[in-house]
Amino acid sequence: MASPTQSPARTGPRTATRSPAAPPAALRHLGPNWYAAVMGTAIVANAGAALPHTPLLRGAYVAVWALSAALLVVLLAARTAHWLHHADQARRHLLDPAVAPFYGCLSMALLAVGGGTLAVGTDVLGEGTAVAVDAALWCAGTAVGLAAAAAVPYLMVTRHRIEPGTASPVWLLPLVAPMVSAALGPGLVPHLPAGQWQEAMLLACYALFGMSLLATLLMLPLVVTRLIHHGPLPLALTPTLFLVLGPLGQSTTAVGNLADAAPGAVGAGYARAMSGFALLYGVPVMGFALLWLALAAALVVRAFRAGMTFSMTWWAFTFPVGTCVTGAAGLARHTGLAAFTWLAVGLFGVLVTAWLVAGVRTARGLAGGRLLVPAPAAVPAAPVTGPRPARP
Secondary structure (H helix, E strand, O other), X not given: OOOOOOOOOOOOOOOOOOOOXXXXXXXXXXXHHHHHHHHHHHHHHHHHHHOOOOHHHHHHHHHHHHHHHHHHHHHHHHHXXXXXXXXXXXXXXXXXXXXXXXXXXXXXXXXXXXXXXXXXXXXXXXXXXXXXXHHHHHHHXXXXXXXXXXXXXXXXXXXXXXXXXOOOHHHHHHHHHHHHHXXXXXXXXXXXXXXXXXXXXXXXXXXXXXXXXXXXXHHHHHHHHHHHHHOOOOHHXXXXXXXXXXXXXXXXXXXXXXXXXXXXXXXXXXXHHHHHHHHHHHHHHHHHHHHHHHXXXXXXXXXXXXXXXXXXXXXXXXXXXXXXXXXXXXXXXXXXXXXXXXXXXXXXXXXXXXXHHHHHHHHHHHHOOOOOOXXXXXXXXXXXXXXXXXXX
């Protein structure tokens, strides 16, 4: 008996052949999680640029930024083809609570490449072009991030069926996207007209900071409660514990960058207050980030010992750690403490190692055809195709 997905048997010889223009079948399973590779690559250049200036490494940062930009272009084209030719699968991704949060990665990929363009791309493009490219990517990334931050929770409430004990750090992805906008927007402030434009941009970034921070504070307790009451995550999802570092490191980066951009954009009193807030907020949050890093690393070691193998979730070891590098570098600028500089350098070493491992394993997986195949659900949460039935 034919399965429901098979066509009825034909009574005559089959004469139709596949159209030469048919899309590659592999694209059908290309999900939004692949943008994590762009994020993880771009953050290497961005984090490196935040460290003390090293002329010998500047060229390497430019090369990594160029690679991230090329990856972004390729993925945008591939994901566009996915939506055009596999719209049913794309809609299925949106209705899957394990996949839908990854739509926040598109925003962060655009923002990270844009930030790298302004940080190191000026060496290649010139300042004027780099500012224009960064502004375009920041606007696009912010718009996508705001849409994801609102739409994904809406789908979780109205269309997804979330089973008890399935909270995942992946749920943070669409919520942290506005924080990335808040962290990278200050770089554009000096390039805007003085007065209203600069002040509006600065305060808009603070609004994005608050939006992401408060949403994260609502979601993070669910993740911790799931861990305490239901035990460790499945092996394949264990690397996603590092995603919690994203809002922590990125928010520390944001307040530091906003304080750097404040002089001249707002009054001197407000600028001093923002500088003080960068320390009063950033130092405690960085302390908690280091505590979470130790917990997550211990659980990852446990998962390795239990047989965890490579998957695309390993890219969670890159971007979140990179945000802690930029956060620590910002604290070093504002305090002058060498300890924060050494912390940033040490975390940067972890970031580069994780990026090389994830990049090599991803390339091998693509070459072997193992990554663009349907994977079993990582969490026992099944999407529904219609609205939830009304509760009595």
